[in-house]
Amino acid sequence: MTPPFGEADQLLQSVMAARGYPPGDFKHRAAEISVDHAPVVEHYRAGYEIAVRHAQRQASTEDLRKGLVHYRALFDELMQEPAPLRARAVGRS
Secondary structure, eight states: OOTTHHHHHHHHHHHHHHTTOOOOOHHHHHHHHHHHOHHHHHHHHHHHHHHHHHHTTOOOHHHHHHHHHHHHHHHHHHHTOSSOHHHHHHHHO
């Protein structure tokens, strides 16, 4: 992928790692996010699909705008967590 989606995806991966989500491919990351953030996982999927279309030069400017809005929804949700959910769960075991 190329910017802006490459950078947006890297930022989301960094935030997810900081919140305790394990790294992995997109399907694995989406599955992990769906556990704690079901309402916004569809935003992540929609944004990623647009990013893939963008990499194939099949996305319009409006698609790119929508894709970043989708990514922003997940970013905002992750940033609202008071502490890493996964880290808290691990600490209790």
